[in-house]
Amino acid sequence: MSLFSLASFIFEAFSQAIIREFIANGAGGFILATVLGAIVIARIIPEKRKQLRGVIAPIFIYVCFILLAIILELNGQVSYSDYSRALATAFVSVSLINLGSLMLFDVILGGLHLKVPRLLRETTVILTYIVAVLVILSSRGVNVTGLLTTSAIISAVIGLSLQDTLGNIIAGFALEIEHVIKPGDWIKIEPYVGRVKEVRWRQTVIETRNWETVLVPNSQLMKSQVMIYGQRHGKPIQTRRWIYFNIDFRYTPNEVIGYVNDSLQANPIPNVADDPKIHAILMDFKDSYCTYAVRYWLTDLAADDPTDSNVRIRIYYALKRAEIPLSIPAHSVFVTELNNKREIRKHEQLMEQRLSAIRNVELLHSMTETELKELVEHLRYAPFARSEVITRQGAEAHWLYIITKGEVAVKVSIASMNGNGSSKSLAVEKEVSRLKAGDFFGEMSLMTGEPRSATVVALEEVECYRLDKEAFQNILTERPEIVKDISRIIARRRVELESVKKGLDKEAGKEQVEQTQVRILKSIKDLFGL
Numbered sequence: 001m002s003l004f005s006l007a008s009f010i011f012e013a014f015s016q017a018i019i020r021e022f023i024a025n026g027a028g029g030f031i032l033a034t035v036l037g038a039i040v041i042a043r044i045i046p047e048k049r050k051q052l053r054g055v056i057a058p059i060f061i062y063v064c065f066i067l068l069a070i071i072l073e074l075n076g077q078v079s080y081s082d083y084s085r086a087l088a089t090a091f092v093s094v095s096l097i098n099l100g101s102l103m104l105f106d107v108i109l110g111g112l113h114l115k116v117p118r119l120l121r122e123t124t125v126i127l128t129y130i131v132a133v134l135v136i137l138s139s140r141g142v143n144v145t146g147l148l149t150t151s152a153i154i155s156a157v158i159g160l161s162l163q164d165t166l167g168n169i170i171a172g173f174a175l176e177i178e179h180v181i182k183p184g185d186w187i188k189i190e191p192y193v194g195r196v197k198e199v200r201w202r203q204t205v206i207e208t209r210n211w212e213t214v215l216v217p218n219s220q221l222m223k224s225q226v227m228i229y230g231q232r233h234g235k236p237i238q239t240r241r242w243i244y245f246n247i248d249f250r251y252t253p254n255e256v257i258g259y260v261n262d263s264l265q266a267n268p269i270p271n272v273a274d275d276p277k278i279h280a281i282l283m284d285f286k287d288s289y290c291t292y293a294v295r296y297w298l299t300d301l302a303a304d305d306p307t308d309s310n311v312r313i314r315i316y317y318a319l320k321r322a323e324i325p326l327s328i329p330a331h332s333v334f335v336t337e338l339n340n341k342r343e344i345r346k347h348e349q350l351m352e353q354r355l356s357a358i359r360n361v362e363l364l365h366s367m368t369e370t371e372l373k374e375l376v377e378h379l380r381y382a383p384f385a386r387s388e389v390i391t392r393q394g395a396e397a398h399w400l401y402i403i404t405k406g407e408v409a410v411k412v413s414i415a416s417m418n419g420n421g422s423s424k425s426l427a428v429e430k431e432v433s434r435l436k437a438g439d440f441f442g443e444m445s446l447m448t449g450e451p452r453s454a455t456v457v458a459l460e461e462v463e464c465y466r467l468d469k470e471a472f473q474n475i476l477t478e479r480p481e482i483v484k485d486i487s488r489i490i491a492r493r494r495v496e497l498e499s500v501k502k503g504l505d506k507e508a509g510k511e512q513v514e515q516t517q518v519r520i521l522k523s524i525k526d527l528f529g530l
């Protein structure tokens, strides 16, 4: 026989064996079905593509072992060919189990929004691998029962040496099944506080706020006392925080708590819950001061220090506005000589400073120097933090503000119709104007008794002086003619505000200023009894 006819004989025998194996015995159809299944999964859940390697790679190895088995058979080495087939079956089983796991856990249960814990899923897959190996062995005539008895003894020996590891794995199971600690929970396990990243076979991974990762053995986690932050049955996730500050005995607790509560509750602070409301309480009496705490409920448990800081800033400004100083340490010695002349001089300096701050304010242009001096006596210093709401649209007015530092935005909220034409309204906020040092606001309501026409927000740190209605009462009663100038300014602003509300150009309603002025003049006169 020539070399060529020998080669064609081998090729023919090999191709026939391949056709028999992959087409007649159906292995080819089976491979095709598995590959199709993998393609379907890759389409439905693209993020699982990486895991499909566990389906495709074993199929490839399976084909290699089958080809090897065919070659061995053709070569007459039947028993080796048998081993090769057994290995091929093992690999195809791995591929099938992996495909089945993706179908069951990701496609079906994932589609039903049921999330199976990773540990449970991995255990199911491993147990299925073991069952598959046992079935393959038994089909090859291996005595599986005998093997299991021997392996029971081996497992006992291994079990003893792996006691700790097994303890961790069992604890890991308990954690998964009881579901008390889940990824995302903030927990404290002495001495660590952190967010649970995942519960693994042997350990639970915790990430701390300092960007450290702590691996806590599951068995230790089960034995220790663990505190889960911010969880109360049926309630949103939030945790209570305390911010302490000290105020001396000159100020009554009611006064301090009232001011701080009003200011902190007036407008929301990021990450501070609405319910329960942020509030101050008196915590303790010390040598020369009271200790207060502002308590609030933190909604983003990761942002503890930044939120504490925001709350402290708000407390600081609230106290500054109320002219309540934070307490000075008790051991301070006050050596100021209290003498009358000095007091008077200090007062005069302060009044002079304030007088120059209000002299150029448009609203007060028609007032004489004596009237301005009278007003100055009523001025109260009022600083605000950035983004603090100074007056809120619709609120009752108590003060008129003169800005001495910083910038504010005047915003008006307008009810707009729903897109579908239903009467239910949505509020849209528009900026009307920006005011700076030397400007004033809050005059519309203080002078007319109407609710606040707009919301005024501090765009940066703002310092103001504020004046109450009584400050104007005497001056207006003495010289009612001043009211005319004031009413013109208010009317101009009111018309501008209405134009912005209606979406018109600010100049649009200028001719209405006069009519509006008449109405405002009457309101001022009524309110001040002129």
Ligand code: CMP
Binding pocket: 391, 397, 410, 432, 433, 440, 441, 442, 443, 444, 445, 446, 451, 452, 453, 454, 455, 456, 492, 493, 494, 496, 497
């Ligand atoms: P008041 O209504 O008491 O409170 C909101 C304040 O916004 C208002 O007084 C004015 O001082 C101010 N304001 C309203 N409209 C304007 C405007 N068009 N220009 C400047 N300030 C305004």
